[in-house]
Amino acid sequence: MGLILKLFSLSLALLVIACLPVRAHAVEVSLTSSTQYLWYQDFVADKNQNDIAQYLRLNVTRLDKEGKANIFMYGRASQQVTSDEGLRGRLYYLYFSYQDALNNHLDLRAGRTFVNSASVTGTIDGAYLEAKNLGPLGITGFGGREVLFQDKQEVGGGNAMSGTSVYLNLPLSTHIEVSYGNKYRNSDLARENVGLDYTTTPFEMFNTYGRVKYDTIAEKYNELLFGAKLVPFKDFVLKAEYLQTRPTFDNNSIYTIFNVDRYKEINAVIEYEITSAYRLNLKYAREYFGEDADANVYDIGLFARPVKDLTINASYEKRDGFSGQLSGFRVNAGYDINQAKIQAGIDYDDFTRQDSRGDTAKKYWAGAGYQFNKLIGLTARVEIDDNYRDSDSWQGFAAVNINY
Amino acid sequence: MPNKITIKTTLICTAFLLAIAGMAFAKTDHKEYKNSKLDDCKDCHNGAAIVGNHGGTREHRLLAERASNNCSDCHQQSFCLDCHNGGNLDTSLKKSLSRTGETMPATHRSDFISIHAIKAKDDPQNCYRCHEQRFCSDCHAKIPNRGGMRIKGHTPIGNTQVYFLTRSSSPVDNAIHAAEARRNLQSCEGCHPDATVCSACHNLTPGAKVFKR
Numbered sequence: 001m002g003l004i005l006k007l008f009s010l011s012l013a014l015l016v017i018a019c020l021p022v023r024a025h026a027v028e029v030s031l032t033s034s035t036q037y038l039w040y041q042d043f044v045a046d047k048n049q050n051d052i053a054q055y056l057r058l059n060v061t062r063l064d065k066e067g068k069a070n071i072f073m074y075g076r077a078s079q080q081v082t083s084d085e086g087l088r089g090r091l092y093y094l095y096f097s098y099q100d101a102l103n104n105h106l107d108l109r110a111g112r113t114f115v116n117s118a119s120v121t122g123t124i125d126g127a128y129l130e131a132k133n134l135g136p137l138g139i140t141g142f143g144g145r146e147v148l149f150q151d152k153q154e155v156g157g158g159n160a161m162s163g164t165s166v167y168l169n170l171p172l173s174t175h176i177e178v179s180y181g182n183k184y185r186n187s188d189l190a191r192e193n194v195g196l197d198y199t200t201t202p203f204e205m206f207n208t209y210g211r212v213k214y215d216t217i218a219e220k221y222n223e224l225l226f227g228a229k230l231v232p233f234k235d236f237v238l239k240a241e242y243l244q245t246r247p248t249f250d251n252n253s254i255y256t257i258f259n260v261d262r263y264k265e266i267n268a269v270i271e272y273e274i275t276s277a278y279r280l281n282l283k284y285a286r287e288y289f290g291e292d293a294d295a296n297v298y299d300i301g302l303f304a305r306p307v308k309d310l311t312i313n314a315s316y317e318k319r320d321g322f323s324g325q326l327s328g329f330r331v332n333a334g335y336d337i338n339q340a341k342i343q344a345g346i347d348y349d350d351f352t353r354q355d356s357r358g359d360t361a362k363k364y365w366a367g368a369g370y371q372f373n374k375l376i377g378l379t380a381r382v383e384i385d386d387n388y389r390d391s392d393s394w395q396g397f398a399a400v401n402i403n404y
Numbered sequence: 405m406p407n408k409i410t411i412k413t414t415l416i417c418t419a420f421l422l423a424i425a426g427m428a429f430a431k432t433d434h435k436e437y438k439n440s441k442l443d444d445c446k447d448c449h450n451g452a453a454i455v456g457n458h459g460g461t462r463e464h465r466l467l468a469e470r471a472s473n474n475c476s477d478c479h480q481q482s483f484c485l486d487c488h489n490g491g492n493l494d495t496s497l498k499k500s501l502s503r504t505g506e507t508m509p510a511t512h513r514s515d516f517i518s519i520h521a522i523k524a525k526d527d528p529q530n531c532y533r534c535h536e537q538r539f540c541s542d543c544h545a546k547i548p549n550r551g552g553m554r555i556k557g558h559t560p561i562g563n564t565q566v567y568f569l570t571r572s573s574s575p576v577d578n579a580i581h582a583a584e585a586r587r588n589l590q591s592c593e594g595c596h597p598d599a600t601v602c603s604a605c606h607n608l609t610p611g612a613k614v615f616k617r
Contacts, residue, residue, distance in 0.1 A: 034493050040501040043517065044546050051505045055493040057482050074482045076491060078505070092485045114481045116469040132472060140471040149489050150536050151504055165471040177471055197470055211466055223529070227463060234450065241462065245529040247590045254599040254608055261586040263528055276443060287526060291583040297526065317513075324522040330513060332498065343497040347514035353521050361515035367497030379495040387515040399495045 025065050032057040033402040040395035045083070048394075053078040070097045078152050088153040093123070105133055115142040117163045118195030118211055120181025123147040124161055140165045146183060160184040173207070174200040183250075190250035192216045205231045215248050218256065222246045235273035242266055261290025267297075279303040287321065295321025309336040324353040328361075339371040362386040377401045434477035465533075488534045503543075509534075528590065540594035 034055040042049045054077045063069035077089040095111030109128040115121065117140065126144015143162030148155050163181030170176070176198045183191040194216060199209035206229070213223035227241040243265040249255045267285035274280060283299040301315035312333045319326040332345025344366040352358035367381035382396040437445070458464045468475055468484065475484075485491050490506030492499065499507040500516075508516065516523070524531055531539075573581075585592060593599075599608060 032493060034495055036492070036495070038501060038505050040503070040505050042503045042505075044503060044543055049505060053492075053505075055491065057480070057493055059480070072480065074480075074485070074491075074493070076493075080505070090489070090491075092489060092491065093481050114484060116473075117471060118466075118469060121469055130471065138472050148536060150539060151542065152490075152506060155536070167471045169472060175470060175472070179471070197466060199466070209463060209466055225462060225466070243462070243527065245527060247528065249590070249593065253593065253597075254602075255589055255593050257608065258589055259586055260589050261583075263587075265527060285526075289525065289587050291586070293583070293587070295525070319522065319526075323525040326519060326522050328514060334497075341497075345498070349514040349519055351519050351522060359518065361518040363500065363514050365497075365500070369495070369497070379497070381495075381497050383500055385515045387518050389515075389517070395501045397492075397495070397501070401495060 025062065027063055028059075028061045029404075030059045030061070031402070031404040033404075034399050035401075036397050036399040038395075038397040041390065041393045043389055048082070049080055050082045051078050051080050066100075068099050068101065070099075071095070072097060076152075088151075090149050090152065090154060092149075106131055112147060115161075115163070117142075117165045117179040117181055118177055118197040119165075119179040119193040119213065120161060120163045120183060120191070122161055122183075123149075126161075136168045136170050138165075138167045138169065140167075159186070159190075170200075172201050174198075185250055185252065188252055189217070190252065191248070192251075193222070215246075217251045218246075218248060220246055222248045237269075237271040239269040239271070240267070241269075263290075264288040277305040289322050293322035295319060295323065310334070322354070324351060325358075326351045339377075340369065342366070342368045357388065359388040360386075361388075375402060375404060377403075434474055438478045528588065532590065537590060537594045540591055545595050 032055075034053075036051075036053045036055070038051040038053060040049055040051075041047075055074075056076075057074040058072075060071040061067065063071065071094075073091075073094040075089060075091040075094070077087060079085075079087050091112060093112050093114060095109045095113040098108045100106075101108065107128075107130040110126075112123065112125050113128055114123050115126075115128050124142065124144035124146055126142060128140070128142040130138060130140045132138045141162075141164040144160070146156075146159040146161040148159075161181070161183045163179060165177050165179035167175060167177035177196070179195045179197070181191075181193050181195070182189060192215070194214045196212045197210070199207065201207040208226075208228045210226040211223060212221065214220075215222045222245065224244040225241065227239065230238040232238065244262050246262045247260045265285055265287045267283060270280075270282045272280045279302070281299075281301045283297075285297040285299075287295040287297065289295070296319070298318045299315065301313070304312045304314075306312070310333065312331070314329070314331045316329045317326065326349055328347065328349030328351070330345065330347045332343065334341060334343040345364075347361070347363040349361045350358075351361065363383060363385050365381065365383035367379065369377060369379040371377040378398070378400060380396070380398040383394070385393040385395070387393070458467060467473055482491065482493055486493060486496070486507070487509045490502070490508070492507040496507065496510075498510045500512065502508050503517070513519070513523075592602075596602070602608060
């Protein structure tokens with residue numbers, strides 16, 4: 001509840017700041033709001049639930065004459081009306097941003113913001129700095145309290161996260177980055193990673209990229225990813241990837257002393273744009289789970305725009321091997337008519353879980369939106385699921401959207 | 405007075421740094437292309453550097469997590485969080501709702517509850533990019549004895565979950581249990597964070613790397 005009050009009082013404060021006539025130039029304020037009524041089935045509570053949710057995104061930009069200082073905010077409050085769950089909320093971000101400071105050499109974000117690096121990623125209450133345009137060199141650093149979201153609200157808290165990256169941007173779209181990141185739980189070092197990222201396009205038709213992530217606590221590599229793309233001729237792309245990941249645990253977890261297997265995957269993809277209205281993609285992945293357990297995954301997809309404003313996506317996936325079998329297709333289509341749009345789709349999966357059950361899972365959905373003017377629009381969606389738990393599980397939402 | 409080797413090393417390093425500095429690559433500001441259609445991107449991106457939907461799932465992750473990325477030229481952070489943290493400001497029609505009423509990315513196909521036991525195996529680390537480990541126990545711990553909630557590693561001795569293995573379990577069951585635990589240890593932690601169920605048989609001495617019953 002405190003979070004909700006904080007969220008909206010801060011929004012109000014931002015609006016007041018934005019309206020203060022203390023600047024010679026106009027501060028720009030843009031607001032995006034969506035008020036939603038949702039209905040869905042909670043299979044754990046074994047009942048149908050209804051929520052009311054309010055989304056709000058507020059951008060207060062051009063706080064200074066050059067447009068370098070800005071404030072961004074996004075959050076959601078929701079209330080389940082079919083239970084005594086209470087009001088819940090998430091403040092996704094609220095940060096002050098100052099870009100291109102010190103003669104275009106420094107970017108700064110302060111507040112609640114999403115931060116990223118090859119070694120650690122997440123949302124923090126803290127600060128992010130990037131020293132840039134130092135020749136080809138750049139340095140980033142961030143730190144603060146780690147913010148975790150779950151079950152429609154913020155959970156945990158009191159944990160810290162920090163990281164730093166040093167990167168080089170070079171010709172041939174080459175980017176090389178070394179980063180270090182850590183996370184603390186209850187003042188103890190829980191995670192510590194070192195990451196190396198690279199991408200380069202030595203020839204216009206060839207690109208390669210990769211990541212190496214090393215867990216310094218477990219003293220193991222927890223991610224290896226290497227990929228390559230080849231464009232032998234226009235609109236025809238060949239891709240291949242090798243991925244290896246390893247489960248990781250907090251330093252104080254008893255699970256750190258267990259032996260674990262790595263997951264490995266090799267995949268190949270073909271993408272072909274037949275015409276600007278038709279695209280085709282094929283994918284094959286070979287997955288390895290250790291102890292002679294493996295699986296094959298095949299995927300084929302088609303995008304089509306047979307007439308203007310009508311788009312159709314269709315895909316088929318077949319999976320066979322460890323943990324189960326799956327064979328299913330997805331089809332969806334959308335059509336835009338002036339200020340209106342309609343979309344509908346079907347998912348059908350025939351699956352067999354290993355040592356468990358087999359069945360079909362079907363999903364049918366349709367939705368529509370109508371934009372009355374630049375300011376206001378309506379959206380609604382309905383879905384029915386047919387599966388082993390329920391043959392007519394309904395869900396959907398209706399929303400009033402405002403853009404100001 | 406510095407010796408010749410020091411001077412030579414300094415000169416070489418300086419020359420190297422100057423050469424690197426001379427190779428500075430200026431990123432293109434994409435803000436003016438913010439409202440372009442994806443097809444228009446190919447006017448410039450017709451090679452292998454960036455194609456299609458920003459390079460697909462895994463390549464997209466590398467691009468987005470990279471320092472100095474230019475995602476914000478076109479996207480706000482809400483664009484990321486609406487997939488990774490259950491938001492739905494843009495009222496996407498393609499996304500289904502989870503059992504808690506939050507939107508799931510469209511990658512969660514059909515009735516994802518039915519098939520998640522299969523799909524979650526396609527790179528197990530993928531789940532943890534959006535979900536905390538306790539996310540699994542939110543369902544599995546609340547209704548552990550419901551037949552449909554059985555977890556494969558628990559099944560060798562029938563239809564209940566009040567056991568793992570016993571001292572009379574067969575070598576085959578032991579092998580299944582060990583292999584499953586090694587592959588899915590993070591999911592074990594979700595329901596058993598303190599591993600007391602493990603310590604019933606294993607000696608959980610800190611630092612130990614090999615377990616024997």
